[in-house]
Amino acid sequence: MCLAVPGKVVEWLDPDPLFATAVVEFGGIRRTVSLACVPESRIGDYVLVHAGVAICQVDEEEAARVLATLEDLEDHLGDGDEVRR
Amino acid sequence: MKYVDEFRDAAKCRPLIEKIQQTVTTPRTIMEVCGGQTHGLLAHGIDEALRDCVRLLHGPGCPVCVTPAQIIDHAIQIAAQPDVIITSFGDMLRVPGNGESLLECRAAGGDVRMVYSPLDAVRLAQQEPDRQVVFLAVGFETTLPATALAVRQASQLMLTNFSLLVSHVRVQPAMELIMQEPGCLVEGFLAAGHVCAVSGYQSYRPFVERYRVPVVVTGFEPADLLTGILECVELIERQTPDVVNRYERSVRESGNSAAMALVREVYEECDQEWRGIGTIAQGGYQLREAYRDLNASLRFPIQDLSQQFFDVAASPCRAGDVLTGRIRPSECEHFGTTCTPHNPLGAPMVSTEGACAAYYRYAPPVSKTESPLP
Numbered sequence: 001m002c003l004a005v006p007g008k009v010v011e012w013l014d015p016d017p018l019f020a021t022a023v024v025e026f027g028g029i030r031r032t033v034s035l036a037c038v039p040e041s042r043i044g045d046y047v048l049v050h051a052g053v054a055i056c057q058v059d060e061e062e063a064a065r066v067l068a069t070l071e072d073l074e075d076h077l078g079d080g081d082e083v084r085r
Numbered sequence: 086m087k088y089v090d091e092f093r094d095a096a097k098c099r100p101l102i103e104k105i106q107q108t109v110t111t112p113r114t115i116m117e118v119c120g121g122q123t124h125g126l127l128a129h130g131i132d133e134a135l136r137d138c139v140r141l142l143h144g145p146g147c148p149v150c151v152t153p154a155q156i157i158d159h160a161i162q163i164a165a166q167p168d169v170i171i172t173s174f175g176d177m178l179r180v181p182g183n184g185e186s187l188l189e190c191r192a193a194g195g196d197v198r199m200v201y202s203p204l205d206a207v208r209l210a211q212q213e214p215d216r217q218v219v220f221l222a223v224g225f226e227t228t229l230p231a232t233a234l235a236v237r238q239a240s241q242l243m244l245t246n247f248s249l250l251v252s253h254v255r256v257q258p259a260m261e262l263i264m265q266e267p268g269c270l271v272e273g274f275l276a277a278g279h280v281c282a283v284s285g286y287q288s289y290r291p292f293v294e295r296y297r298v299p300v301v302v303t304g305f306e307p308a309d310l311l312t313g314i315l316e317c318v319e320l321i322e323r324q325t326p327d328v329v330n331r332y333e334r335s336v337r338e339s340g341n342s343a344a345m346a347l348v349r350e351v352y353e354e355c356d357q358e359w360r361g362i363g364t365i366a367q368g369g370y371q372l373r374e375a376y377r378d379l380n381a382s383l384r385f386p387i388q389d390l391s392q393q394f395f396d397v398a399a400s401p402c403r404a405g406d407v408l409t410g411r412i413r414p415s416e417c418e419h420f421g422t423t424c425t426p427h428n429p430l431g432a433p434m435v436s437t438e439g440a441c442a443a444y445y446r447y448a449p450p451v452s453k454t455e456s457p458l459p
């Protein structure tokens with residue numbers, strides 16, 4: 001029920017605050033989504049969509065930072081394997 | 086898909102698993118609250134991978150499972166009236182009330198339709214001005230902005246043929262209830278990431294102060310789940326209960342203020358009946374008085390349902406024990422034998438997010454006979 005999927009804003013359709021909508025792309029599939037809760041979104045931004053409504057923006061910097069940390073950990077483990085071998 | 090695939094990458098998960106194994110000094114018990122996370126943990130075999138060091142208890146976070154049977158009965162009663170269309174999320178249509186489910190009601194001729202978004206139900210009401218469209222609104226904080234928006238849109242459009250049958254639930258009061266259980270085993274919580282994306286996580290600070298257990302805001306992909314679990318066991322081991330956000334890309338401390346403003350405009354907190362658990366103080370939301378015209382329970386008052394009531398005590402289903410983490414689904418004596426997705430005895434086996442359905446679908450046969458929790 002609480003599933004929410006990240007998608008990229010590709011085109012604004014309606015700027016009205018209550019009826020704000022945009023076309024959002026999810027891995028190639030495009031849907032019309034309400035942006036009433038993320039009115040500051042621009043084309044190219046990623047938003048998290050649940051039940052046809054974007055509930056928040058995806059912070060790309062935070063995502064990149066966390067991925068870098070995970071990759072560090074991965075490299076570390078790689079080193080550990082080398083040593084054990 | 087961007088922001089999904091990278092966090093599903095097995096190469097990123099392995100070191101996390103190893104680090105969790107190194108961190109724990111004794112097996113730790115953690116509860117994930119959200120049904121979506123329960124499914125993620127089982128689908129990717131995380132519970133199995135951590136079997137020796139982390140015991141994952143599954144919480145009450147399947148909104149479909151905790152929606153009271155009476156609400157479903159009420160929706161079915163409304164569907165029986167002429168010129169009414171009942172709409173809801175697909176999962177909600179499959180769960181039986183005290184008698185049948187909304188899907189069975191549709192098979193018997195009721196106009197019951199699955200929608201992807203409550204906003205689709207608003208559009209349907211615009212297209213069908215001569216019929217009443219009712220949306221059965223269930224879900225946690227994640228879903229509240231969508232249904233609140235539907236209410237605001239319908240009211241702005243002055244639609245007189247749209248209303249909401251509301252059965253929304255709040256996560257935190259259920260977590261309090263679990264902590265207050267005598268003999269509660271939970272040493273830390275994974276907080277539902279998408280709930281927090283909407284409502285933030287400040288409100289967990291008094292909770293952590295009070296119960297001295299860490300709460301880690303956690304996402305849904307395997308690397309997210311493992312990162313959340315790692316943070317949680319570190320906090321447990323250090324005995325420093327705290328609220329930590331490990332779903333940084335989607336969650337800000339105060340949540341989404343535009344979404345919360347919308348929610349507060351439309352809803353207020355109320356005591357709420359949770360199926361299998363009972364009434365939880367401040368455990369739900371109801372429409373504010375200003376939106377009473379859109380309240381389906383007032384527009385279509387409930388008729389006497391008494392003959393339809395099952396004797397709840399006589400029901401063999403142990404949903405209440407499963408939803409509060411007292412037992413794992415596989416410890417229910419009906420699991421996989423007299424209770425299966427094709428022939429379910431309770432909501433947690435019907436809903437695709439129910440813990441029993443997750444165990445049935447993903448757990449290897451050996452887990453079905455595993456030893457009970459101490």
Ligand code: SF4
Nearest residue numbers: 402403417424431441
């Ligand atoms: S296995 Fe079936 S009977 Fe047992 S708790 Fe789950 S839904 Fe209820």
